[in-house]
Amino acid sequence: MDKLIVQGRKRLVGEVSISGAKNAAVAVIPAAIMAEGVSVLENLPSIEDVRSLCHTIEKLGGKCTYQDEHTLQIDCGGGIDYRATFEEVQKIRASYYFLGALLARYKKAEVALPGGCNFGVRPIDLHLKGFRALGATVEEGNGMVRAYADRLIGTSIYMDQVSVGATINIMLAATMAEGVTTIENAAKEPHVVDTANYLNMMGANIKGAGTDVIRIRGVEKLHGAQYTIIPDQIEAGTYMIAAAITGGDVLVKNIIPKHMDSLTAKLDEMNVTIEEHDDSIRVTANRPLHGANVKTMSYPGFPTDLQPQIAALLSVCGGNSVITENVWENRYQYIDELRKLGAQVEIDGRIARIQGVDRLHGAKVSATDLRAGAAMILAALAAEGESEIDGVKYIDRGYEHVEHKFNALGAKITRVQV
Numbered sequence: 204m205d206k207l208i209v210q211g212r213k214r215l216v217g218e219v220s221i222s223g224a225k226n227a228a229v230a231v232i233p234a235a236i237m238a239e240g241v242s243v244l245e246n247l248p249s250i251e252d253v254r255s256l257c258h259t260i261e262k263l264g265g266k267c268t269y270q271d272e273h274t275l276q277i278d279c280g281g282g283i284d285y286r287a288t289f290e291e292v293q294k295i296r297a298s299y300y301f302l303g304a305l306l307a308r309y310k311k312a313e314v315a316l317p318g319g320c321n322f323g324v325r326p327i328d329l330h331l332k333g334f335r336a337l338g339a340t341v342e343e344g345n346g347m348v349r350a351y352a353d354r355l356i357g358t359s360i361y362m363d364q365v366s367v368g369a370t371i372n373i374m375l376a377a378t379m380a381e382g383v384t385t386i387e388n389a390a391k392e393p394h395v396v397d398t399a400n401y402l403n404m405m406g407a408n409i410k411g412a413g414t415d416v417i418r419i420r421g422v423e424k425l426h427g428a429q430y431t432i433i434p435d436q437i438e439a440g441t442y443m444i445a446a447a448i449t450g451g452d453v454l455v456k457n458i459i460p461k462h463m464d465s466l467t468a469k470l471d472e473m474n475v476t477i478e479e480h481d482d483s484i485r486v487t488a489n490r491p492l493h494g495a496n497v498k499t500m501s502y503p504g505f506p507t508d509l510q511p512q513i514a515a516l517l518s519v520c521g522g523n524s525v526i527t528e529n530v531w532e533n534r535y536q537y538i539d540e541l542r543k544l545g546a547q548v549e550i551d552g553r554i555a556r557i558q559g560v561d562r563l564h565g566a567k568v569s570a571t572d573l574r575a576g577a578a579m580i581l582a583a584l585a586a587e588g589e590s591e592i593d594g595v596k597y598i599d600r601g602y603e604h605v606e607h608k609f610n611a612l613g614a615k616i617t618r619v620q621v
């Protein structure tokens with residue numbers, strides 16, 4: 204059980220290089236098991252979720268070989284088990300992608316229900332509805348989902364709600380279905396596009412990823428491919444907000460600036476100086492910052508996965524701010540922890556009202572989930588005095604070498620094992 208000890212009032216200055224995207228990597232890795240050959244995935248983030256997925260593939264009988272810290276060779280060419288029913292699967296959210304991938308390759312899958320960050324109910328009914336529409340029989344029970352079909356047949360699927368996971372999972376399952384599948388009201392997140400690009404390099408025929416209509420023409424089989432994962436929009440956003448909250452000056456490198464539009468617009472509105480380059484953004488905060496209203500939405504809206512981090516920033520901006528969380532019904536559990544650091548926040552259902560304070564102060568807090576943990580680091584960096592953050596295992600799920608990256612910018616964060 205690691206803890207982070209954070210010394211506050213450190214101004215972050217310098218350059219940080221952003222790792223590969225967690226939410227792309229965790230879809231592309233399960234997709235790799237569909238190939239009758241070897242894939243090489245580059246720019247993978249060195250994070251716990253990626254390691255958990257590799258363990259799962261190995262337990263299924265596939266082979267994962269690291270060529271270096273960020274390059275992984277996946278070989279499931281010889282065939283693997285279609286049953287991912289062990290405990291490991293329950294640790295992370297993205298294990299639901301094994302359902303779509305195994306169903307596509309073997310027309311049968313048995314997968315334990317996924318875990319992931321806990322912010323209220325996280326149903327997978329839309330995933331299962333999609334598999335059924337393709338002709339699969341789907342059964343749930345004893346913490347397990349079983350799906351099987353004689354044939355998967357392409358069809359038109361309208362998503363009641365925009366869902367990243369369901370869009371990708373149905374896309375996986377439809378890749379080797381007979382005929383054409385159309386997903387309407389699809390999610391448009393960069394990781395949806397990245398997964399489709401990888402599948403197309405494996406021989407799939409997917410068009411329209413990144414728009415709200417995706418058309419998948421089924422192919423008979425897929426081959427391995429070499430693929431480079433896109434940069435992590437949320438890690439990039441976290442360091443951009445870190446620069447702002449510490450009154451710093453940070454060049455956030457190796458990113459796709461277009462993916463950051465909703466955040467850069469918001470930071471600009473708050474008086475943060477943004478300088479955009481081809482594959483980097485410089486964030487400078489040397490003027491008083493004002494509060495803002497933020498509404499989370501699916502892409503290209505403001506991402507819910509940056510909601511806790513922007514809340515930390517708004518808690519030290521002048522005036523009042525309002526956050527509306529439109530994606531998750533209960534993503535404010537961390538607010539009690541933020542209050543321990545001196546933030547003034549009132550919660551009313553999906554709305555958080557924040558009254559900016561001049562200064563936060565160090566405290567003992569918990570990372571209640573991955574992005575909440577990131578928010579604790581940001582708030583602790585800005586606070587007066589020392590903070591102690593436990594629950595670091597959540598942060599390690601999605602942030603590569605977190606304390607080293609912050610320390611290289613001038614932070615003083617120490618990891619202690621207890």
Ligand SMILES: CC(=O)N[C@H]1[C@@H](OP(=O)(O)OP(=O)(O)OC[C@H]2O[C@@H](n3ccc(=O)[nH]c3=O)[C@H](O)[C@@H]2O)O[C@H](CO)[C@@H](O)[C@@H]1O
Pocket residue numbers: 226229296297324325326327328329330331364365366367368369390501507508530531532
């Ligand atoms: C591994 C991964 O990529 N995780 C991300 C993914 O999670 P995840 O794929 O779980 O999130 P979804 O996009 O599916 O969820 C969006 C909304 O749809 C609802 N819903 C979803 C599926 C379903 O079958 N039924 C249903 O009602 C959810 O309750 C939620 O309100 O997208 C979320 C929204 O951007 C992010 O916060 C997560 O970081």
Ligand SMILES: C=C(OP(=O)(O)O)C(=O)O
Pocket residue numbers: 225226295296297318319320321508573574601
């Ligand atoms: C919520 C997240 O991840 P997961 O869906 O894997 O729990 C996240 O990346 O912020």
